[in-house]
Amino acid sequence: MPSASIESPSPAVHDEAALDVVRAEPLCAETPTRLLAAPITPAASVYVRSNFALPPLDAAHVIDIGGAVRAPFTVSLPELAALPRRHVTVTIECAGNGRLGMDPLPTGEPWRYGAVSTTTWSGVSLRTLLERAGLAPDVVEILGIGADAGPRDDADGDVRFARSLPIADAMHPDTIVATHMAGEPLSYDHGAPVRLIVPGWYGMASVKWLARLEAITTPFTGYFQQQRYVYEVEDTVEPVRRARVKSMITSPVDGGRCDREVLVQGWAWSGAGAIARVELAVNEAPIWIEAALGTPVSAYAWTPFEAELVLPDAGAATIRSRATDMAGNVQPERIQWNRLGYGNNAIRRIAVDVADEVR
Numbered sequence: 001m002p003s004a005s006i007e008s009p010s011p012a013v014h015d016e017a018a019l020d021v022v023r024a025e026p027l028c029a030e031t032p033t034r035l036l037a038a039p040i041t042p043a044a045s046v047y048v049r050s051n052f053a054l055p056p057l058d059a060a061h062v063i064d065i066g067g068a069v070r071a072p073f074t075v076s077l078p079e080l081a082a083l084p085r086r087h088v089t090v091t092i093e094c095a096g097n098g099r100l101g102m103d104p105l106p107t108g109e110p111w112r113y114g115a116v117s118t119t120t121w122s123g124v125s126l127r128t129l130l131e132r133a134g135l136a137p138d139v140v141e142i143l144g145i146g147a148d149a150g151p152r153d154d155a156d157g158d159v160r161f162a163r164s165l166p167i168a169d170a171m172h173p174d175t176i177v178a179t180h181m182a183g184e185p186l187s188y189d190h191g192a193p194v195r196l197i198v199p200g201w202y203g204m205a206s207v208k209w210l211a212r213l214e215a216i217t218t219p220f221t222g223y224f225q226q227q228r229y230v231y232e233v234e235d236t237v238e239p240v241r242r243a244r245v246k247s248m249i250t251s252p253v254d255g256g257r258c259d260r261e262v263l264v265q266g267w268a269w270s271g272a273g274a275i276a277r278v279e280l281a282v283n284e285a286p287i288w289i290e291a292a293l294g295t296p297v298s299a300y301a302w303t304p305f306e307a308e309l310v311l312p313d314a315g316a317a318t319i320r321s322r323a324t325d326m327a328g329n330v331q332p333e334r335i336q337w338n339r340l341g342y343g344n345n346a347i348r349r350i351a352v353d354v355a356d357e358v359r
């Protein structure tokens with residue numbers, strides 16, 4: 001039987017060298033650049049983003065399922081472990097990834113480009129629990145509430161971490177209540193003993209330390225839905241949802257050295273569906289070269305791309321990548337600036353120092 005107990009409730013379970021720490025307490029840490037080239041991110045190097053101090057939870061933890069349902073119930077970890085298992089390999093990106101590339105720099109964690117990782121999560125379809133509870137016909141969203149809480153910056157008192165999902169996303173069989181990551185029980189930083197995993201959505205939808213699921217009949221308007229994880233542009237506020245189409249060159253590395261003839265490789269992903277195309281351009285030339293696409297390890301994982309380029313001169317050069325998804329979304333040249341700095345999927349330039357000779 002799969003274990004669903006917490007191995008160690010100690011917060012300091014991460015290996016410092018495996019992550020680039022952005023903030024130590026609560027832990028916010030990126031996957032190191034060199035490890036972003038791996039199709040599956042090494043487990044110890046999956047990025048971590050926590051808003052508050054880790055909540056005290058133990059193996060006796062239960063999830064409450066309630067709200068607008070026929071039969072509210074609680075599910076314990078052993079009960080969860082006995083239900084049919086589902087495994088999903090997913091690329092998950094923090095909505096704040098790339099915030100440092102925005103000018104002027106918005107408030108929030110100063111993420112560079114490593115708040116994105118790919119790993120396999122295992123658990124039970126959220127749908128299985130919702131069907132057992134029996135949703136009322138007028139349910140519009142499922143609210144996931146974490147056990148963690150902390151101060152909000154617009155009012156007194158603490159706020160729980162909570163995010164809602166439209167019913168269609170909540171009922172998708174690959175939206176799971178996960179107890180394992182990369183075949184091991186969740187680490188405490190990743191939400192032990194149990195969390196949501198929502199493929200295709202930016203990370204904030206995947207509520208860690210899941211304590212309660214609530215079926216609601218009007219859209220959720222809580223702090224993390226309306227004040228945080230929103231695209232705020234002048235007077236408009238729009239909750240952040242699915243991940244925008246994006247690409248990342250992993251080789252050559254940004255700031256590194258390469259030959260004039262260079263194999264450029266990287267990843268592209270989108271919460272709106274499969275990747276249709278990735279194109280590359282050198283320096284500011286408006287000439288886009290189509291890269292070859294490989295096969296992603298799963299429908300929710302990033303798609304590999306590569307192309308052989310011949311760079312024009314020795315010395316400094318830049319390489320850009322631009323992805324398009326099957327829904328026709330294309331990475332923009334410039335990101336629309338938003339106050340909290342989310343969803344920066346603008347075309348990124350990596351800088352390389354080109355060696356003198358073609359070998």
Ligand SMILES: Nc1nc2c(c(=O)[nH]1)N[C@H]1C(S)=C(S)[C@@H](COP(=O)(O)O)O[C@H]1N2
Pocket residue numbers: 046047048049050051052093094095145146147148161189190191202203204205206207208209
């Ligand atoms: N309860 C809770 N869930 C949470 C968060 C949090 O602070 N508290 N952070 C969210 C954000 S913003 C992201 S990007 C992902 C990060 O998951 P990870 O730390 O396992 O990579 O968790 C999400 N779920």
Ligand SMILES: [Mo]
Pocket residue numbers: 049093094095096203204
């Ligand atoms: Mo995030």
